[in-house]
Amino acid sequence: MSVRNWGMVGGGKGSQIGGAHRIGSSMDGAFRLAAGALDVDPKAGRRYAMSLGVPRDRAYGTWSDMLEGERDREDGIELVTIATPNATHYEIAQAFLKAGIHVLCEKPLTMTIKEAISLEVLAEKNNCVLAVNFGYTGYPMVREARAMVRRGKLGAIRLVVAEFAHGHHADASDADNPRVRWRYDPSQAGVSSVLADCGIHALQMAEWVTGQRSTELSAHFLSAIPSRDLEDDAAVQISMDGGATCRLWSSAVALGHQHGLTLQVFGEKGGISWAQEHPNQLLYTPLNKPTRIVERGSPGLHKDTVESTRIAVGHPEGMVSAFANVYRDLAGALDGKSAALDRLPSAADGVAMVRAVTAAAKSAKTRGRWVSV
Template identity: 40%
Template sequence: MTKIRLGMVGGGKDAFIGGVHRIAARIDGEYDLVAGALSSTPERALESGLALGLAADRSYGSYEEMAEREAAREDGIRAVSIVTPNHMHAGPAMAFLKRGIHVICDKPLTATMDQARDLEAAVKASKALFILTHNYTGYPMIRQARDMVASGELGKIRVVQVEYAQDWLTEAADDSNKQADWRTDPARSGAGGAIGDIGTHAHNLACFVTGLAVESLAADLQSFVPGRRVDDNANILLRMQGGARGVLWCSQVAPGCENGLRLRVFGEKGGLEWSQEDPNYLWHTPFGEAKRLVTRRGAGANAAANAVSRTPGGHPEGYLEGFANLYTEAARAIRAADSGQIPDTGLLPGIAAGMDGMRFIDAAIRSSRADAAWVAL
């Protein structure tokens, strides 16, 4: 099977998430990275492209040039991965969608609601696919949890608790920390800090597993580090479809927390617990019975989990494989679309999930400014 020719916008020298996306695209051998506009300066873009083995004439100085020239080539890219800071998602995505090139974009959708609406319109006007990499939805035990909820094993959902805690922004970061530099700059990250960076992951995961949308919320956002212009901690109450209630906490100023994404879901018949830092385990407690440990590829793993598992039980899979699952599912959808079939986007996050995330950020900011008043999404 011919590999999908892939391009990348962003992700050049010293970038973190670009390397993750490249690894994810390689794991199952579905893509061949052949072009890139890897930096905002032509010199660094060329340097980064050559370091990755790209041809000099396909290491572009801007995404505009890349979109135009790749679309004109017979061997041009069929998909592009956008791994830039948030404020540079919409422009590149729209440029490639306009030319019929499929887009795989890092989250959150954009930096502002205006950008999000423009991008939503571009997605609807294009025949190309748009995929948003909420990578935690690709974990096998998360797929199993979603399937268990959907099949009624927990009964009607009553309570959802989700948190995403980190500590890497506990102190003010200096200019040498490029990851912190753009994430704490509202011009590049958007008005949301922690809620946009990791809070959207927590929100998306709660909705993905339960199948329930958040209808309204009451948010209390803080910027604990003096001078910080975006939030670094948030406590949010959630009212969800069907009467379920939720609590979401996200923080980047929680010492001792590295990448603490955790989810608990409770229904009439039982509960589920999962932690990203121990992702191969899912705890299931039927009401009135002993707690059960379900392991990835173990005796209790179901078809939904096994479909996105690669190695035998006891061989850990996690962050990179979760990303890879989305890239591989995207590849199947891209091949179907390019062959004239109706693509099965299955559980892939897309523009709808992206807009939900943007509404979550917007509502959280509005609520906090109104002294944690309840606001609708």
């Protein structure tokens, strides 16, 4: 596997997600952090990039300087990861795609459907990979769940219950924390907070595992902390194009919930259940048979699951390994491997989730009227 030059925008010191990208991208030696504009504060960003080993002349103060500096270099970056607050994704992704640089963008892809579609079209036109970091699809047992649905082990899917409900924004006095503040500011977060921030991970996983897209939904948003302009709790009922119904709950005020991401899929022939805090086990209940624990690393699993497993059975394997699987698939996608492309959370997923969030915000404003996605 050749080592590709890789750059990051955002993900600076102390950011929530920057470190997971750096660890994940380095696990297979497929990417080298060659350039970065890591922080909204140019000086802090340059300093931090250099502390991570980025050469001085490629530790940029702004993403536009980075684009100018990298686009014509012989050894310029091939892939950029965008890990900045949501409102900036569109402008940055558009600029890098226009320069022919592949993009892994953090979710949500953009603030509007129009922007999301335009990025999808631009990527295709410029022969670029545009992936969206729905990184939980990198977990081996989420891949096993998808393989089980594809092989018909559950039969026709009737019901999906997806949750991403945590309790880490439950403290009203934490409103000025910079990592919390932007998430509830419509100018930076868009039309939705917790659904766009967390709920879409659960919904994307529901769509990715079942192979069904959302068609219509009814949403209820709550600002449990009333000073917030955007919701900190959302409940959404969704009709999916393959006939399933999805019930989605996302929250930031579910005190006691830590990460709170779970997926349950119920079909005519069986049900499965997965929880991100116990990622190595998938519970599988065939109709009229006892529940089985399907353990990561055990025999008989799908080849996607086996290939995604990095550590021997019984040892914990987690989120950064899942991100590493996304980066490995990115490397595969850049080499034109169709299996890698099939696994990669795609621009189409990014567009679908922006559509869902937009529809949910619209529905919530009318006390849950059903809205087309």
